[in-house]
Amino acid sequence: MSQDLTEPGGLTRLFVEQALTAGAELVLDEDQSHFLANVLRAKAGDAVRLFNGRDGEWRGTISALRKRAVLLQIEKQTTAQSGVPDLWLCLAPIKRTPLDYVTQKATELGVSRVQPVLTRRTIVERINLDRMRANAVEAAEQSGRLTVPEIAEPVSLDKMLRDWQSDRRLVFCDEAGDAPPAAQAMRASGRGPWAIVIGPEGGFTPEERAGLRQQPFVVPVSLGPRIMRADTAALAALALWQSTLGDWG
Amino acid sequence: MSQDLTEPGGLTRLFVEQALTAGAELVLDEDQSHFLANVLRAKAGDAVRLFNGRDGEWRGTISALRKRAVLLQIEKQTTAQSGVPDLWLCLAPIKRTPLDYVTQKATELGVSRVQPVLTRRTIVERINLDRMRANAVEAAEQSGRLTVPEIAEPVSLDKMLRDWQSDRRLVFCDEAGDAPPAAQAMRASGRGPWAIVIGPEGGFTPEERAGLRQQPFVVPVSLGPRIMRADTAALAALALWQSTLGDWG
Numbered sequence A, B: 001m002s003q004d005l006t007e008p009g010g011l012t013r014l015f016v017e018q019a020l021t022a023g024a025e026l027v028l029d030e031d032q033s034h035f036l037a038n039v040l041r042a043k044a045g046d047a048v049r050l051f052n053g054r055d056g057e058w059r060g061t062i063s064a065l066r067k068r069a070v071l072l073q074i075e076k077q078t079t080a081q082s083g084v085p086d087l088w089l090c091l092a093p094i095k096r097t098p099l100d101y102v103t104q105k106a107t108e109l110g111v112s113r114v115q116p117v118l119t120r121r122t123i124v125e126r127i128n129l130d131r132m133r134a135n136a137v138e139a140a141e142q143s144g145r146l147t148v149p150e151i152a153e154p155v156s157l158d159k160m161l162r163d164w165q166s167d168r169r170l171v172f173c174d175e176a177g178d179a180p181p182a183a184q185a186m187r188a189s190g191r192g193p194w195a196i197v198i199g200p201e202g203g204f205t206p207e208e209r210a211g212l213r214q215q216p217f218v219v220p221v222s223l224g225p226r227i228m229r230a231d232t233a234a235l236a237a238l239a240l241w242q243s244t245l246g247d248w249g
Helices: A031-039 A097-108 A129-143 A156-163 A180-190 A206-213 A230-244 B029-037 B096-108 B131-145 B157-162 B182-189 B208-212 B229-246
Strands: A013-015 A025-028 A046-050 A057-065 A068-080 A087-091 A113-118 A169-173 A194-198 A218-219 B013-015 B025-027 B049-050 B057-065 B070-079 B087-091 B115-117 B169-173 B194-196 B218-221
Touching: A013 A129, A031 A057, A031 B049, A046 A068, A046 A129, A046 B182, A087 A097, A087 A230, A097 A129, A097 A230, A097 B057, A097 B229, A113 A129, A113 A156, A169 A206, A169 A230, A180 A218, A180 A230, A180 B229, A194 A230, A206 A218, A230 B096, A230 B182, A230 B229, B013 B131, B029 B057, B029 B070, B049 B070, B049 B229, B087 B096, B087 B229, B096 B131, B115 B131, B157 B208, B169 B182, B169 B208, B169 B229, B182 B218, B182 B229, B194 B229, B208 B218
Parallel strands: A013 A046, A087 A113, A087 A194, A169 A194, A169 A218, B013 B049, B087 B115, B087 B194, B169 B194, B169 B218
Antiparallel strands: A025 A068, A046 A057, A057 A068, B025 B070, B049 B057, B057 B070
């Protein structure tokens, strides 16, 4: 008997690269095929939800299970395409587990792009972009998003600031003191494209901090009296932004 | 030559149980002694920061290093005692790594108490309170807090609601729809003692949700259009509360 393939969060949701149109058939990649066939023990006729970042969400059913490939028949669109607010997270890479974690959480919190930034005190030099992207895809599948955040190539802080499009505000969580409370500073600067920059575990150097604060697009903010780890600060700033200027209103 | 014992965040900060008074001597426990003597390679005369949750922050110097115990001489108080806002996090336990993580993050975000809550769909039954407390102590040391959040004994959701002090508001992050945006709902309810309740990975049952919503002290809130994991929702709600009603203003 066919069924809806459910996980704890409801009907299983898969991100695919292919176009989604009524009646089309698509072949899932090996990992997704393995997940459906062997983990969820899917059968022909079982239903899933599909999205590709462009065509909204669709219902599909399994038309065939081959040795290494599950075939899906695309049925009908269930949700029209929609995006997330234009919010980037620019963060100095941190050791692997927190980076996985912050990528997942940033996806759940609705960022449009994650931009690794290399600073003077950045210790992690090798960044596995494929792994970050896999984390983003998985979190997008589970969060109900219709897009996956872009995972950008790493860039140095200097170059990022030099090439910055000046209409995009950049939140700088400045521990060193006199910045206004984050929600208040965000609200005062108003809507438009935004980004949040988070330094490495050792913080920005005094020169980097001065360089950030002299940019006209930088909005220095305070996140309260306690010292937070980089990943905590990132998640707190994202939540405050979504609540103040994003789609949580 | 004596020195200030520094870690990446600055002068090493230790939580101790003993009273802190000028001129007193204290003996660190075996773990802290090992950390100072063998990890940081401390020497007699080196300085650290100390707090115990009651007496503010003090500067101490190492008076002797014995085989399993480091002795400290308490010098002078450097910061007067202060607390955090009266904010509890009541959360259904989640698998170990996220629970460690959320305990650390909640400490950085300034909660006064973490209360494990058992719900119908709570899967993790054994909760290691000592481990949660160790995570809270470590995060308090690194965050500059002068208190460690209380880690309470687990309680069932039913009992927690039955025994609730009705002047404490309880934020309920209700995914099921019609709740107002979190920051707005918090602001409308005003200052005082608060708590945030977060359900297990599978969510509350319909009966639990109805039971929560009928309590006069419960404030249902929405955290936006995306589905978040329990730990993400906890951190987002804590950040919004600190920004709206806590000490980030």
